[in-house]
Amino acid sequence: MTMDDVLTAEPCVYSEGKMVVFVASVRNHSMQCSIARAALEQHFWLPPNADNRRMLKAFADGKSRIVAVAERRMLKAPGTPIALTAADFC
Incomplete structure (x- = not known):
């Protein structure tokens, strides 16, 4: 299964903790x-080697900024997969 197969309502850790x-x-x-x-x-204070629970907490803490960046990218390039990296927050 790829990450594009199913839209998940809740954020989840994927690819062995890489995203x-x-x-x-x-x-x-x-x-x-x-x-x-x-x-x-x-950019969101996630400690190195943090577990999945802490990774989801870092996401939740920065969710409004993260989602805003993703939405801007969606407007610029509709239909293009959005994979945010550190460079998107500089």
Whole structure:
């Protein structure tokens, strides 16, 4: 199964802890998006080697900013998969 197979309502850790997958919506269009662990570590206070629970907490703490960046990317390139990296938050 790939991350594009199913839209999940709740954010979840994916790919052995390398990313958090979440859903963003713009103009009645929802898309599964992801944010890399490195982005959470560099910009959202995720400690290195943190467990999945802590990774989801870092995502939740920065969710409004993360989702806003994903939504802006969706508007710029509709239909393009959104995989946020640390560079998206610089």
